[in-house]
Amino acid sequence: MLEKDFYKKDARELAKELLGKVLVRKVDGKVLRGKIVETESYIGAIDKACHAYPNKVTERIKPLYEDGGIAYVYFIYGKYFCFNVISGSKGTAEGVLIRAIEPLNEIDYLLSKRFNIGIEKAKEKDIRAIANGPSKLCIAYNISKSENYHKLYEGEELYIEEGERESFNIVETTRIGIDYAEEARDFPWRYYIEGNKYISKK
DNA sequence: ACCGCGATAGCCT
DNA sequence: GGCTATCGCGGTA
Numbered sequence: 001m002l003e004k005d006f007y008k009k010d011a012r013e014l015a016k017e018l019l020g021k022v023l024v025r026k027v028d029g030k031v032l033r034g035k036i037v038e039t040e041s042y043i044g045a046i047d048k049a050c051h052a053y054p055n056k057v058t059e060r061i062k063p064l065y066e067d068g069g070i071a072y073v074y075f076i077y078g079k080y081f082c083f084n085v086i087s088g089s090k091g092t093a094e095g096v097l098i099r100a101i102e103p104l105n106e107i108d109y110l111l112s113k114r115f116n117i118g119i120e121k122a123k124e125k126d127i128r129a130i131a132n133g134p135s136k137l138c139i140a141y142n143i144s145k146s147e148n149y150h151k152l153y154e155g156e157e158l159y160i161e162e163g164e165r166e167s168f169n170i171v172e173t174t175r176i177g178i179d180y181a182e183e184a185r186d187f188p189w190r191y192y193i194e195g196n197k198y199i200s201k202k
Numbered sequence: 203a204c205c206g207c208g209a210t211a212g213c214c215t
Numbered sequence: 216g217g218c219t220a221t222c223g224c225g226g227t228a
Contacts, residue, residue, distance in 0.1 A: 040220070049220065060213060077221050078210025084220085097220055135221050177220055 002160050004153040007068030007087055011041035011094040014068070014087040015191050016170055018096060020163045022104065026156050027142045030106055034131060034141065035163055038100035038192040038199045040175045042084075044093025047189075049181035052093035063149055064093040071158065073138075073148040080135035083143045085152065085160070099176070099190070101131035101141070102198035110140045133200045169194040176201060 002021070007014060018036050025032040044052030044064060051061045051074070063072035063086060072084040072095050084095040103110050108119040110130045117126070131137035138144065143158070152159050175190045192199045 042220070051220080058214070074220085075212060076219060078212075078219090080210095080221055082220060099220090133221070175220070180219090 001153060002162070004067070004069045004151075007085065007152070008089055009068070009087060011043050011087040011096055012189060014085070015039040015041040015096040015189070018085065018098070018160070019170060019191060019193050020166060020168065022161050022163045023098070023101060023141065024159050024161055025141045025143070026158070028109070030109060032106050032110070032141055033104040034101035034137070035104055035198075036098060036100075036160075037102050037196045038098075038190070040097040040099055040191070041087075041189045042095055042097065046184075047181075047187065048184040049175060049178035049187075050093065050184075055093060061093065064095055066090060066149075069151060069153045071143075071147050071150040071152060073143060073145055075145065076135070081138040081144050082134045083138050083147070097134055098137065099134045100192070100198055100200045101137045102196065103127070103130050103140070113142070114140050128197055132198050168196075 018039050021036050023034050042050040044050045044055050047053055052064045066086055067090045068087045070086045072086050073081055076082055084097050086095045088094045111117050111122050114130050131140045147158055150158055171192050171194050172188045173190050178185055
């Protein structure tokens with residue numbers, strides 16, 4: 001399990017360091033593991049795409065201001081959740097949106113959660129689509145409002161651990177779904193593992 | 203593969 | 216009352 005100090009850094013740095021790490025989720029008596037392959041950083045002080053811009057405080061976004069290492073889960077578009085890892089220290093509003101995960105085990109279980117199909121009916125593209133989007137991964141890994149504020153450095157239900165030792169290139173590009181954010185639209189704050197098949201978008 | 207569009211409810215002003 | 220850090224579908228190619 002990554003310790004609390006790991007999260008106490010700039011959201012852009014944390015977003016890159018989270019690539020290749022493994023999200024561990026205990027649910028339904030299973031231990032689900034998935035490699036983080038795509039992330040985005042958000043920084044309330046300078047980023048019009050961030051919920052907290054320009055360092056405003058509302059009830060919903062309070063987790064953003066907490067010490068790094070907790071989860072910020074919010075509800076979006078009337079039906080979905082997004083899962084963020086809070087970075088930095090108390091008082092700074094910043095975090096990392098987890099956008100895509102490569103499932104590492106329990107594929108059958110994940111398929112039934114997402115599509116209500118078994119492994120025998122699944123095609124290659126179904127497996128790729130299990131968690132190739134911020135809300136898709138919340139459905140697959142059972143992350144919702146009850147995980148809001150969850151400490152990722154304590155407890156067994158939800159945490160992040162070191163991944164396999166491997167080398168990869170990181171692609172840095174613009175973020176998704178924030179066209180309204182004026183100049184922040186062009187910030188290259190989306191990161192993914194080059195060549196990985198489980199990312200949401202090139 | 204890519205493009206357009208509707209669903210849907212909590213949050214904020 | 217007007218958004219929204221999305222998804223999945225149906226149409227066209």
